[in-house]
Every structure is written in C-alpha cells, then in structure tokens.
Amino acid sequence: MENAPLQQLTPSQEEAVRHIEGPLLVVAGPGSGKTRVITHRIAALIDSGVRPYNICAITFTNKAAEEMRQRACDLGASGGAHISTFHSLCVRILRRYADRAALRPNFSIYDQKDQARCVKQAVKDCRFDTSNFPPARMLDAISTLKNRLIDAESFRNDADDFFSKTLAEIYLRYQNLLSENNGLDFDDLLMKAAFLIEGAPEVNTELANRFKFLLIDEYQDTNHAQYRIAKALVSRHGNICATGDPDQSIYRWRGADINNILAFESDWPDARIVKLEENFRSTPNILAVADSLISHNQKRKLKRLVPTREQGGDVVIRAFEDENAEAAGIVRSIEMLLEQGVSLGDVAVFYRVNSMSRVFEEALIRTKIPYQVVRGVEFYNRKEIRDILAYLKMLVNPEDEIALLRIINTPTRGIGKTTIDRIGAYASANRISLFAALKKAEQIDSLSRGAKAKVAAFVEMFKRFANANVGPVAPLAEVVFDVSGLSASLLAAGAEGKDASDNVSELISAAADYDRQSEEPSLIDYLQQISLFSDTDAYDPTTGRVALMTLHAAKGLEFENVFIAGVEEGLLPHERTNSYENADELEEERRLLFVGVTRAKTNLHISYAQYRTIRGQSLRTIPSQFLFELGCNFDQQSGIDEDCDFDDEPVSEAAGVRFEKGELVRHQSFGLGRVVDFVNIGENSTVTVKFNTGQTKSLMLKYTDLVKV
DNA sequence: CTTGAGTTGGTTTTT
C-alpha cells in the first residue's frame, strides 16, 4: 500500500536509495516509507548496472518477500533478485551445499511440536526426570544456544555446573535424534548455514560472487546467527544495507539481539546512516500517543516521529466491564464505522495473546460481520493436516521417525504399541531406521503372523505412494488421502470428521496453487516452503474482512482503523515476561504496544476490561501502566467513548497511603511481602509486591487491602 | 489392539 503523499522521495529517502556502495544503515521509524525505499533501492541498483541476479534482499516473513517481489516488479526491476527470509535462504544454501554441511538435501524441517517431541525423547533417553528438567525449558535453552551459535559439543566442553552438564547431555542427545531422523529444526537452519559459510571459504566465495549486494529488512529483530550469516555473506565487499527501527524490536525472547542494529556503526566504521523520521501513515494525535509511550523507554536512541498528515480521526481509550463487553463495544464501534462507509478490510483488532481471538470471533459472528483471524500456522497444526503432511514427509525423508510414528497407525490399521516396540527393538539391534525395519518385518521373529501381514500391507501402500510422487503435489496428496484410509475414517466420524475432511480439501487446493505457481513443483520443495509459513502469511488484505491478530503478527502492516484490546497489567505487559523484575522485558512489552499503536492510520481505539475471565474465573484487572504513559487522560469508569484530550492537568494526589520500595507489607490473602515498585498516579496508583509465596503481584491501591507492617 | 473415562499439568509472543 503506497501512501498518496509519497509522490516522490524525500531527501532522506533519496539518499537511502542512491547511496550504492558500502555499508548503509537506514533507521526508519514507523510509517516512514521504508518498504518503498527498499524497492526503489533495488531498482536503483539495477539501474546502475548491477545484475538482479547479484542482489539478495532478506525480509522478515515470506509474505513480505512476496510483496517486495511484486513491488520490485512494478518498478520494472523484475526477476532475478533473490528475495526471501533468512530461513528460506538458509534452506536453499543447505540444500545446495548439503554435502559440505554433512547433510542430506531431503532433510525434514522440524517445527515447534516436532521439536517438543524430540526434546522430550532426549530427556527420557538421558534418564533425567521430566519434572526436574521440563522439556519446554530445555528446548528454550537449546534454542538460545543455537541462536548464539554454540553447538552441542562446544557447550558440553564448557559446561561446569550441574545444570549446564545436564543440559549439555540433553542437547547432544537431541541433536543426535534430529540427525538420526534427518531433520533440522528452525534454529539448525540458521546455525548450520552460519557454520557452513564461515567454515568453508570456497562456499563463502561462491556466495559472495552470487550476492554482491545484501539488503536486510527488520534488522532490529535479527538474532546472532543471522547477524553472523549476514556478516559472512558481505565480508568480501561490505555492500550491506540494513533497515530497521530499534523501537520496533519485539523478538528479544526469540533471540533477537537489538545490539545488532545499535552497533551497526561500530561494525562498519565507514557506514552511512540515514534516518527516516517523517511519518506518512498516521495522524498527528496518533503519533503523539506513540511518542509519549515510547519515550518511557530508557534504553533507546532518540528518534523523532514527524507527522506529515493533517490532524483528524480519533484516539480513544475505553474501559469495559469485562471481555464480553469489550468485544461487544468494539464490534459496535466497527458497525458505526461501517455506517460511515468504512470498508471492513480497513479495520483490525490486535491483542496480546491468541486465546483472546475467541471472544471477538463470537461477537463478530453474532453481528454477521465477516472477519479473518490472521493465524496461518494454526491451520498446519490441525491433526488431520499434520497427519496427511506426515505421509508426504515420509515420501521425501523415510528416516523421519516422528512422521512415521504419527501415521503408522493413523487411521487405525491394527499396528499398535506392542508391534511398533518390537520393530523398534529390531531396528536398534540391527542399527537400521524404523522404516527400514518395517520392510524387513517378515524376518522379525517376535512379530505375530497377523502383525507381519499388517505391516507388509503398510509398506506396500507406501510403495504405491512413491510411484505416484512424480512432481505435482496436489494429485499426490489426493491419492494419499484416499488410499491411506484417512478420508474414509474422517467420513465415518460425523460432523467433526466432515470439518476435518474439508480442511484437507483446502490443503489440497492450496497445494494445487503451489503446483500452478511453481516452475518445477516438487514435494520436497513444497514441504520445505510450508514449514516456513508464518502467521502473517495468512493475512489476505483483499478479502474485505476485519482482521484479528496478535500484536506480533501486526508488525509491518497498517490499517485505517485499529483496535487494541486487553491493555491490562498481566496481559500487556504480559505476566510471563517477568517485566516487574527485568526492565528490558518491560521495555519490550512497551515496544509491542508501540508497534500496535503505530499501525493505525486514522482511528485508534485502545481498551481494557475491568474484569477478565482467566481459566474459568472472573478476576478484577488493573489497567496497564502503559495506558498512563500515552499522555492523555481517560475515564476509567464510564465505558463511554472518551476522546483522548491532551490535557496536561496534574493528576490528583493519592488520597492517603504511599509505599516505599523495599517496605514490608501484608495482604489479606497473599500474606507478607515486600514492595518492589510503587507507581504514584493519583487514584490509580499501583503497588507491586513480591510476596513470600514467591509470586509477584501488581495491585491497585484503591481495590486492595494492603497494610504496612 | 482400541477406546473412552479419568487424571494431570501447563497455561505468550513465532521463524
């Protein structure tokens, strides 16, 4: 979506486009026309004689890559330039140089759930207790290590305390499991590619000759592995152009290192820095709110938000009784916008956690307003979809045991746990894969006559699939769905099965799209593409529906009308972020709201509920501290639209108690604790207490019975 | 071997 006022480039944008040779950092605020600058830059590079083939642009999502390809095409810079995400680029590199990376090119890509399974297995294999070493935690730790390019061997060699040694053992086992399955997880894609490029000079040379100009978008959200890949790729020529905004860094928890962008100048001493501070997206009052909010972050480089649009539109902060009232109120506002002639595609609702989508869906269904929940990966997490994909994965990579175990008895075909265990025992005794053992079932003495026959039938079925695997994916998927018995078993399962069956049909038509769009469709390519699918990839701006999505998914998008719901303590900032003790995490949550706010072009509605149902029970909430940082007063009780006025009236002094940090206090139900923080904002003052029970709570002074001890 | 009832435990954001 190009902004109308951007008829031509501003001087800064012009500079960012024309500075061709050497390192360039474009620090681009929200709505500054950054995407436009990047595409113009690609065109300018080609104009100046660079072959498209020698350009590599890296985006944050596949969707963004697709859009950039389209826009570059519109500028006449069509074809040839490599535009993709870091992960997709790594897949291509690893497949191409598989032998140099000690890999086989038909590797499976393991997602979150596959990873969880493997880690769990690894913890068990190492004979550790899964309650002392929760797989989720271990996976997190392993992921962090991989993002920092610390492989299992070197981590083990440096491990000196008990926890590290345990983790090292699990990490090693986990990597072994993956390699036995010929699988790579998301982090492996980056880590193995980084090690390959850094460790094999001839590969590096080849890639440097191929990619003579590297452009990286959303640089503030790159992790260390990506940073090292980028650095290695441009080490020969230094032609790197990074764009990003430190204030929009929201993936720290995933290993994103904001220092990559902050330290760009010291990494590249001759770097040219261009700041894009003009905002062509939002009205001045929206920008005032955004600026007021983000200025509460201490660790940041000062950047201005310069409005270019005329004043207009609303910034509204609203309080609602509970989450149902909030959803109903937002839907009511959407209806009012509709009456004003707004089109549904110009409306979006953002929230912090996916589980919040439900209440909005229900309200929208009730009022018959069409909507889309932007959650692409959810589709691929459905049981029936994972089932059929597991069949397909097996065809590409028969060593993928996770996939095999998933489908060997799905639908049920009489190959149960006992049979699988016996085949598994045979497989490990003979050091062959499970699938190889299946083919030799006839020779496994422990198997009953019936079991042997059933296994043989399964193997036979796979041969049939393999013969049908000749290129296009959709016809193959259809054969698999049918012959595997999956289709029949869903058909027999009533209404739910009908839904599931429809989902598979949807997958098959998506595969048909792939077949049509791909020059040379292949199963391996298709599977690797969909593994790297993201939530935002599912967003279709052409449907004319209200978009519901998380604040994270909203990154990079813009809407005329934005609603941000559930801005409450515990939700935003989210309680699991440890924001009370860790200032960095609090700042990241603040950036997340900043991203949400700056998506809005004309109307911005922020809301919270005074009660929210959490795990079945309705709990009183506390308005988010961020609400008080937006620089406008709001009425907490009314629930009536309250236009944000920018009064600088001092808030009334707290009537009564003040708490000091470190003070000992007692709460009616939580008991003794110590004050961690006290925010004195009049009647809405909050006090944060770390209780002796171990939990830290943020309490609103006027609702709580907190006494000094 | 399958199925269903009952139990347990975990509960953010995502390439």
Added chain:
DNA sequence: CCAACTCAAG
C-alpha cells in the same frame, strides 16, 4: 480451561 497422558475394560 484444555490438551496430553494413563489405565482398565472390551
């Protein structure tokens, strides 16, 4: 609250 797991009956 929900998903994943366990266990006993068929």
